[in-house]
Amino acid sequence: MIGAAGRRGADVRSDAWVEVEPRASGGIELKLASRVEAYYGASIRTQVLGRLAALGLHHARVTIEDQGALPFVLDARVEAALRRAGVPLHIAAPAPESGAPAKPAAARDRLRRSRLYLPGNEPKFLVNAGLYQPDGVILDLEDSVHPDEKDAARLVVRNALRAVDFLGAERMVRINQLPLGLEDLAAIAPARPDVILVPKVESADTIREVERSLDGPGGDPATGILPILESALGIELAFEIAQASPRIVALTLGLEDYAADLGVPRSAEGTESAYARQRVVNAARAAGLAPIDSVYGQVDDLEGLARWGERSRALGFVGMGCIHPRQIPVIHAAFAPSPAEIERALRIVAAFEAAQATGQAVVSLGSKMIDPPVVRQAAILVAEARRTGRLPAADRARGEA
């Protein structure tokens, strides 16, 4: 059987098309046409032959049309072609990931203002994603990947998790709805993503299934789960779902599908989703989680995005999704506390510290008494402002542990 994977054509960039025809004898016959032949021709041949040998294929005709695929992409395309050719692969038991440092469990209080969606089967968007400084990147296996390409996309995503430096962004993967999502998990969990996004969750059981899979062989105890609620039922069960697993790091919702479920078009103001958004904020907080908003679909309308983000923050969300890098700075600004808020929080924290120092139980600012929850909130806000570099210069050194 001939197996082929990847993309071909003059318009393709940073990808390759690989065709494999296994045969009984005759060794490997490699035919390579590469845009980067002059620079990496020898390197590509060495890589491909090595990869085939490692996967246990010794006799085949292999044709590659390369449009500048990076090595991790080429590896993924070769492996996908072999799998599609029905070659029994010699895959070693998932070795502990070398190179990747031991990482702490995905934390619930991590900064998650922005998460950038990246189509899992589009190699060219992956390598520079961290440069735009999103708090997280989502390697997507769900809606952005054609049903026929799920197998190939998994390999690109798995290899990207291992090879690409996302420069500190949280590495998330959106799997497909179960049961297909469990196949995704089996393929990508050994590459130790930070967080698994589970789409269209409508029951706590779904989350528990994902949890069981992550607890199994190849899974990482540190990998977190982020449920996406995208239907009327999911929204109604928000609190139950939010409590389904200790791996859950936050709660979010998907408004395109939700609006479709209600049978109304999605509006710029979000009228149709007012209840869903407030419900998610409340359920998340009740379960001790941070609520994160959906995406804003109009990439060119940065002013509309800023307004949406500001309203979203006012509702209680801590961040939202991005479908284009240019949305990231706008979102970060929208979810940032204003200088006046920071200023007030700093004064409250200072008053609290002064009260502590003199052994006073009551904190007051001027003639006004400050309640303990207000102090707590002020401390959180100051910590967030420090993390995002928004503290006034004079205050930056203060309180640094």
Added chain:
Amino acid sequence: MSGSTLVTNAVGRAVPTQVNGRAAPAFQGIGAHEPQGRKHGPSIRSCRAYPRNGDKRVGSLEEAFERCGLASGMVISTHHHLRNGDRVALRALETAGRLGARDLMWFPSASFPCHEPVIDLMDRGIVHHIEGSMNGPLGEYCSRGKMRGLGVLRSHGGRWQAIQDGEVQIDIAVIAAPTADPFGNADGSHGPSACGSLGFALADSIYAEHVIVVTDHLVPFPCVPWQIQGNHVDHVVVVDSIGDPSKIVSGTTQITRSPDRLLIAENVAQLLADTGILRDGFSFQAGAGGIALAFVACLRQRMRERGIRARFVRGGSTRYLVELLQDGLCDYILDGQTFDLDGVRSIGSDPRHIATSPFTSYNYHGKGSFASLVDAVVLGATEVDVHFNANVVTHSDGRLLHGIGGWQNCLDAGCTILAVPSFRDRIPVLVDEVTTITGPGECIDVVATERGIAINPRRRDLLDALRGSSLPIRPIEEIQREVETICGGKPERPRLLDRPVAVVRWVDGTLLDTVFQIA
């Protein structure tokens, strides 16, 4: 190439001692070459030889060539202000061939894809070789060693210098004119083939032995304004069309939508702010590439926010520069060429939008040039190495890619910034050593990539000014190593033969590097 050997120049590159039969000095360092002697000039003419009624029209290009004494081995010059819509250069060379001329040297200010048929003229012996930019199929032809003479790549300023030095003595200049009068006065900003400035033809009009103006839009004397003075012109030829307007200007120029390139543009604009270059009365130059246009948009936003006005900006003009002028964010556009229709309209109607020439802007033999008065310039490059040397003329595999244009001349600005991606489709832009040095590293101050901004260590002042900046300032070696890691190791060096096919001249006329035949 008999009698020519290779010597090593001041940037360590092997260059021939002779170019097309003439001795050629090797590059000695920036500002080291001191030219001597007197400028070349055409032979003395007098009014008595020209019609007293001022009507210099002749019936055809053939007739004009014959009157100019066209002969084999002559130097024929043309210009690229009609860009890829040009119909005059090819017609001139073909006409000369029909008249029996052989072994011509074609001396264009630049060549475009529309000039591909010159390959056929070279195969047939009509054109001997080209001294000017060669890209696409012409570049391939030269790179493969099929051209009989050495290609010579010069900057726009270097072309003027070569003409004044007599290094190139133009026998017949053929100037395409969007508007002209029978006396030969000519202008580029009006007429059906309007293109903006004719500055590239100015030197030829003054120094060529014979000058022919070819127009498709004849007006009665006087053609106002005139950029080419009819007093330099021998003959005027009227034709149906000098160019395809749809290809003369790009119509509209577009800002890049690539997030990587937008990031670079944003960072370069911020760099101007953080270094203090962005201040009232400053000046800058940016080309028409996607990053450069996005940079102008990012800079404009900062100028508005801070109430800053530029004294002048240098074109290639585009809609984005015209908007700066119209919004009161700059006092003048000093324009070398005009890239889109908004630019053409503006230069034809707004007295603050001035046509300049390589003489005013770029010429090494001038008593100063505008290039060194510009505070900051944003340019591109094919390759940059860890010594900040940059290449714009060859691909990383050694094939000729494009001409130098004003690029070398612009390196004279107060702060020269190369805005480039760190790699393109797995091909590293940041390398150990560039394939061809087009600009020595000591003239290049900043290399801005999507993965970080490298400042030339020679520019301590910039490094000091950027202390505390939030920009990702990184050593160039560190970014280069990161790129190699991403791309999968060091790229192979190009496989080249030891036979030179072209030379790159520095702005002073000395030889900066050699382009060798590809294997």
